[in-house]
Amino acid sequence: MILYLLRRVLNYVILTVIASCGAYMLASATMNPTYPLEQRHPRPPQSTIDSLRDAWGVNPDVPLIERTWTWFTGVLHGDFGLGVNNHPVADALFSRAGVSLQLLLIGSILGAVLGVVLGVWGAVRQYRASDQVVTYGSYFIIAMPTYVLAYVLMLIAIFVNSVLGFHLLAFVGQYSADQPAGFFPQLWDRATHLFLPTLVLVLGAAASYSRYQRSAMLDVLGSDYIRTARAKGLLRGRALVRHGVRVALIPMSTYFAYSFGLLVTGATILEIVFSWHGMGELSVISIQKEDVNSIAGSTFFVAVLILCSSTLSEVLNAALDPRVRR
Template sequence: MGKYVLRRFVNYFILAFIATVTAYITSSAFMDPAARYRGQNPPLSEASIKSILNGHGTNPDVPIIERTWAWLTGIFLHGDFSTTVHNNPVFQEIMTRAGVSLKLLLIGSILGAILGVVLGVWGAVKQYKASDQTVTYASYLIIATPTFVIGVVLMIIATAFNGLIGTTLIRFSGEYTADIPPGFFPWFTDQLSHMLLPTLALVMMGAATYSRYQRSVMLDVLASDFIRTARSKGRTRKTALVKHGVRVALIPMSTYFAYAFGTLVAGSAMLEVVFSWHGMGEFTINSILQSDINAAAGSVLFIAVLTLISSTLSEILYAALDPRVRI
């Protein structure tokens, strides 16, 4: 098992490397970093603009291959991912913002996956009943709604709730309140207040998607011969479903987890903008809007590493659920 995981990590390192280099080359080919400095008042000379771009390693007059080689050399020899258009080290920005994003992603993805699996199993067991129809319609409604719309609707509901109780219990602007009193309890309650809405949005998005896949897989399992065999050997319906059916139905879901997590990373980007969280999602969007080549490549590296780690975890879970994989 250890050799298998190590081999997968080596493969994923190569994939993350290819994805990041491809992102850097693509960004260098299509982005125009010089446009950011043109039209300023007072205007900058072309020589000044080229000097700034040379400092970032993004001068379009230098061949892409040469720029890519210099960028890779800085990474492998010095651990330097170059700088953003604001002259901040890209690696430092990623490390600072990654913690902000992971706080949302980990909680939202785990809770969303658990809730989605439960709802999917429940819908399969209660097929075509009122509870199944309700979950189905609600899931499709959430899936069809853009991420930022879900965020805005939750903000409207929270504003009405705060007005109803006469105090700002739910906060949705920023990651924390600047003037909270010192102490663990005020800090903890403030964190909960700010995390509630964006986490709820991620949970809703994840649960809606997971429940559809889990329901479909569970329906196939319920019609399997081994369920009927377990019942014929004296197992109760509940025991047969929980001990045999759910475990088998979770096997394909463990594989889907890695791909769903990548989608969740993309969805959290808009939520960070809506709720003013300065995480990797906001960093990625700004890097594209500002034609920041180095930041865009660093953002792709972050997303690739998260997706590949989640893929490794899903394969470990797959092996835990299916003994044949371990053999």
């Protein structure tokens, strides 16, 4: 199993390098962040513009392959180049990565667990009232765009705050401008700001996971080994948990890796809606400013997250399926 995982991780590392370098090459070949400087009156000296082009990786006089190699070797040493504000991109990545990971880690874990539980529950109680409620609710959330769901929850939070007479649920920024003193008051303040964006991610992920898990579980319920386990005297609940759920989770482990990319996209939209200064906001601002190094750095961050989620998916798949371990 170790060799299997090493091969898979090596494949994901190669794909991460290709995705990051491809993003850099595409941005460097098509974008011109020095255009506003070129339109100034008076125009800055050409030497100044050329030096900025070299620093920002968009000098057309340097071959694209050479620019990409310079950027990639810098990344290997932790240097992602300079942004259009002439500050190191690495500093922006490290400061914003923690902000995005708060949403992604909590949202992905809670969403996956809740989705699996709802999917199993719906399959076991097929066509009953509880299954119908989960099914219609899931399709309703899946059909709703992420930003619409975010604004609906914001309106609900405003109503709840007005009824209670104080701000129980906050939806702007990561923390209040006037943070209270003390560890626990500050922790509560952060939690109130984290609740709504995390809830949006959890609901979206749970709705999607529940549909796949319900379908996989229904296929398992009619399997011969479930009937055999019941015929040998194993209780229905224990047979489902011990033999059914474990087998039904195998395709879900693969789906987790591919759905994580959609979760990253949803987090990008939520960071803008809820005014969180994370990687999603950095990506949008970088594209608007044609900041090549920041775009490549953001792509590298997302690629590493996909690498980690894919590796975790392979580990879960190997743990659930003995055929993979052999």
